Amino acid sequence: xxxxxxxxxxxxxxxxxxxxxxxxxxxxxxxxxxxxxxxxxxxxxxxxxxxxxxxxxxxxxxxxxxxxxxxxxxxxxxxxxxxxxxxxxxxxxxxxxxxxxxxxxxxxxxxxxxxxxxxxxxxxxxxxxxxxxxxxxxxxxxxxxxxxxxxxxxxxxxxxxxxxxxxxxxxxxxxxxxxxxxxxxxxxxxxxxxxxxxxxxxxxxxxxxxxxxxxxxxxxxxxxxxxxxxxxxx
Amino acid sequence: xxxxxxxxxxxxxxxxxxxxxxxxxxxxxxxxxxxxxxxxxxxxxxxxxxxxxxxxxxxxxxxxxxxxxxxxxxxxxxxxxxxxxxxxxxxxxxxxxxxxxxxxxxxxxxxxxxxxxxxxxxxxxxxxxxxxxxxxxxxxxxxxxxxxxxxxxxxxxxxxxxxxxxxxxxxxxxxxxxxxxxxxxxxxxxxxxxxxxxxxxxxxxxxxxxxxxxxxxxxxxxxxxxxxxxxxxx
DNA sequence: TAAATAGTGTCTCTGAGACATTATATT
DNA sequence: AATATAATGTCTCAGAGACACTATTTA
Numbered sequence: 001x002x003x004x005x006x007x008x009x010x011x012x013x014x015x016x017x018x019x020x021x022x023x024x025x026x027x028x029x030x031x032x033x034x035x036x037x038x039x040x041x042x043x044x045x046x047x048x049x050x051x052x053x054x055x056x057x058x059x060x061x062x063x064x065x066x067x068x069x070x071x072x073x074x075x076x077x078x079x080x081x082x083x084x085x086x087x088x089x090x091x092x093x094x095x096x097x098x099x100x101x102x103x104x105x106x107x108x109x110x111x112x113x114x115x116x117x118x119x120x121x122x123x124x125x126x127x128x129x130x131x132x133x134x135x136x137x138x139x140x141x142x143x144x145x146x147x148x149x150x151x152x153x154x155x156x157x158x159x160x161x162x163x164x165x166x167x168x169x170x171x172x173x174x175x176x177x178x179x180x181x182x183x184x185x186x187x188x189x190x191x192x193x194x195x196x197x198x199x200x201x202x203x204x205x206x207x208x209x210x211x212x213x214x215x216x217x218x219x220x221x222x223x224x225x226x227x228x229x230x231x232x233x234x
Numbered sequence: 235x236x237x238x239x240x241x242x243x244x245x246x247x248x249x250x251x252x253x254x255x256x257x258x259x260x261x262x263x264x265x266x267x268x269x270x271x272x273x274x275x276x277x278x279x280x281x282x283x284x285x286x287x288x289x290x291x292x293x294x295x296x297x298x299x300x301x302x303x304x305x306x307x308x309x310x311x312x313x314x315x316x317x318x319x320x321x322x323x324x325x326x327x328x329x330x331x332x333x334x335x336x337x338x339x340x341x342x343x344x345x346x347x348x349x350x351x352x353x354x355x356x357x358x359x360x361x362x363x364x365x366x367x368x369x370x371x372x373x374x375x376x377x378x379x380x381x382x383x384x385x386x387x388x389x390x391x392x393x394x395x396x397x398x399x400x401x402x403x404x405x406x407x408x409x410x411x412x413x414x415x416x417x418x419x420x421x422x423x424x425x426x427x428x429x430x431x432x433x434x435x436x437x438x439x440x441x442x443x444x445x446x447x448x449x450x451x452x453x454x455x456x457x458x459x460x461x462x463x464x465x466x467x468x
Numbered sequence: 469t470a471a472a473t474a475g476t477g478t479c480t481c482t483g484a485g486a487c488a489t490t491a492t493a494t495t
Numbered sequence: 496a497a498t499a500t501a502a503t504g505t506c507t508c509a510g511a512g513a514c515a516c517t518a519t520t521t522a
Contacts, residue, residue: 080314095316095327444495447501
């Protein structure tokens, strides 16, 4: 029985799309052109269509607002946010998603949103510039960043942040940016190479300015890390 | 703007309530008295009220259907299920939750549901008796069990399954039941006692039939395990 | 040649697994 | 005494951290 006291709700998806830009963990945000929260920055997202699955909706909204859905290999559900007054217009339930992409060479151009840009996550979350975030998107972003931090511990998802082919220094930079720590290059190398299928050697190498050229790798077939990559301190 | 093409959806919560009964990981299910899926077994849950938060709804439904919400210390969001045709009546989005309780001495009596009982998770998921599960609750249960299996690796949540005071054998039995493995008692003891705040010694001991009496413990203040409790094989 | 980065080698320490041994209860 | 379970002790091995050292490039 569907009780009368059950009010209809709006269903939306939001996407925490993370990448590494200039060695900083960054997130894609869109500037809202309309009320509520006009002028504030929001996670890309929108209403789910009838008969549309959640992940399809997330990909579609990302395509509409930022046209970068192609590169999306990994998209996972993050959590659902449904505090009654999170949207002043009506009750809206948002199923947040999390995705990782490499630093995109092509500029992110939105067709729908007023403007879309990458923000360094730290700047957005802890900056003193008074950047306003729409709805409860600060909380969603916090949860997404925390999920990313823990996921790269026990999965190979860190490799989703780099463009192929990549060096071990590139991959190490991902961990250092997401975790905000420095890792020992030697120990990091040993850990990555001792995990079968994390990366595959291309045989080629690349010279990046000064220093010895680094061997180039591609993502391997492995998805999990046993044992996990350990985060310093904690 | 809220598009016209956005159909209203029903919002429900479901709860995967796990416990250990007779050394088996078990889940609380209710028998449906009405269509759809009359006679099938379903996870406890129901529609979220207007202005009600998700976790409040989960606790309320659990109380209404099984009257055991009191003992619920841990209740976490599991995932959201929104496949368009998962409910034949209308589009219903279900936010599933996960909770752990000790084996309850008092019988679980439901005021609302036709009947409520504990099922061994294995029996329900892999049994050959043809137990029918309502909606996509088999998938939700699978996800809940898998979440539980991984959560007790790196948190102290296994202790939520035992009644205080408990022996280390009791706590070990939780891991063995949830993981479906045998653990070395000596190594398990060393691991638990070397994690500060996992358990606290009561000083008392308890004789359980034959064998040397075991020291009794209570849950400690720790919530995380560093390093994690390792699952054999994998 | 100096500087910088890539890559290798080695030592130590922690912790997990295997399993022997001792302790304390019941029957 | 026999048996069962609790609790302790010991050995070994895998893996992480620290860091010295070698290799290969550019300025």
